[in-house]
Amino acid sequence: MGADANDTSDLDGHRARLRTRFREGGGDAFADYELLELVLFRSIPRRDVKPLAKALIRRFGSFAEVLAAPAPLLREVEGVGEGVALDLKIVEAASRRIARGAVAKRTVLSSWDAVLEYCRSSMAFAEREQFRLLFLDKRNAVIADEMQQWGTVDHTPVYPREVVKRALELAATAVILVHNHPSGDPTPSQADIIMTRQIIEVAKPLGISVHDHIIVGREGHASLKGMRLI
Numbered sequence: 344m345g346a347d348a349n350d351t352s353d354l355d356g357h358r359a360r361l362r363t364r365f366r367e368g369g370g371d372a373f374a375d376y377e378l379l380e381l382v383l384f385r386s387i388p389r390r391d392v393k394p395l396a397k398a399l400i401r402r403f404g405s406f407a408e409v410l411a412a413p414a415p416l417l418r419e420v421e422g423v424g425e426g427v428a429l430d431l432k433i434v435e436a437a438s439r440r441i442a443r444g445a446v447a448k449r450t451v452l453s454s455w456d457a458v459l460e461y462c463r464s465s466m467a468f469a470e471r472e473q474f475r476l477l478f479l480d481k482r483n484a485v486i487a488d489e490m491q492q493w494g495t496v497d498h499t500p501v502y503p504r505e506v507v508k509r510a511l512e513l514a515a516t517a518v519i520l521v522h523n524h525p526s527g528d529p530t531p532s533q534a535d536i537i538m539t540r541q542i543i544e545v546a547k548p549l550g551i552s553v554h555d556h557i558i559v560g561r562e563g564h565a566s567l568k569g570m571r572l573i
Contacts, residue, residue, distance in 0.1 A: 354391055358384055375406035376401040386475055387422075391408050395422040408561070410435035411468030439465055443488065458519070466523040467559045474501050474522045475492065478515035479554070487513050503542040510551050518546070521552040528559035543573060 362379060370378050376396040383392040398476045402420055409417075410431055417428040435478040443463040458477070466473050474492040477485050489509070493500055510518055520539060523532075546553055556567040567573045 354389075357391075357393075375409075376466065378406050379409060382434055383427065395420070398422070404561075405407070407427065409466050410438065410556070413470065416506045418524075421485070433543045451484040459559075462521045462557055463559045464565060465480055467561055468569070469523055470525055472523060472525060477519040477521065478510055478513045479517040479519070480514075481516045483517060483554075484568055486515060496557060501538050501542075503545045506542050507546045507549060507551060510546065512550065516550065517552040517554050518542075519554050522556075522558060529558040529560040529563055529565040531556075531565055531567055531572065536567065539567055539573055551556065 356358055361377060361502040362384075365373070365381060373381075376393070376399075378554075379399060380392050387393075387395070400406070400529055401407045403412050403416075412431075414428040414432055417423050417431060418425070439461075442457070443466045462475070466475065473490060474567075475488070475490050478487040479484045489530065491509070506518065506520075515525070520542065522535075535558065537557070539553065543553045553573070554568070556573065558565045558567075
């Protein structure tokens with residue numbers, strides 16, 4: 344009985360210390376597993392969650408990748424049940440909503456870092472390729488953010504005329520193309536470059552500009568405009 348009481352006391356003390364550190368200094372100085380512990384505290388109130396947090400980081404690689412992992416894969420980790428997986432996906436959804444709020448209705452040229460962060464948080468850790476479109480008005484503010492296509496692990500079919508058709512429906516004057524490379528390497532392929540140039544060719548006569556094509560991956564991002572490929 345005494346040993347159980349000591350275990351409970353140690354657990355409560357560890358949680359209190361971690362919460363105090365967060366309250367006083369925020370999360371920037373926390374290791375990924377420590378930040379994950381804080382999330383897991385609420386999902387698993389009476390158990391040491393440090394081993395589970397470290398196991399999740401080992402399996403998926405980082406805090407962001409744990410949140411982005413599909414629920415079925417999360418549940419494959421011992422100690423992760425339906426409730427824990429759901430809580431992690433709720434945190435992921437909240438983080439994406441915050442990132443989206445940072446770019447919605449704002450001029451992208453004045454919040455480019457926020458645009459990049461939103462694209463990375465939304466797509467960088469996905470297991471399949473996704474093709475997303477940010478539609479802009481004449482002030483270069485985001486008026487719509489839409490996922491146009493889902494693909495396989497290494498290919499997404501994109502139809503230039505569909506991109507332009509949707510831009511016209513929204514009365515957008517410009518678009519930013521975004522897609523991810525599940526391999527992690529954001530280096531554009533020759534197919535990426537050709538597809539982007541085809542969209543530019545179809546859009547230009549209709550007064551629609553393609554500001555950029557951003558490719559995101561676990562290892563960072565690439566801008567076709569920045570690389571002078573468009």
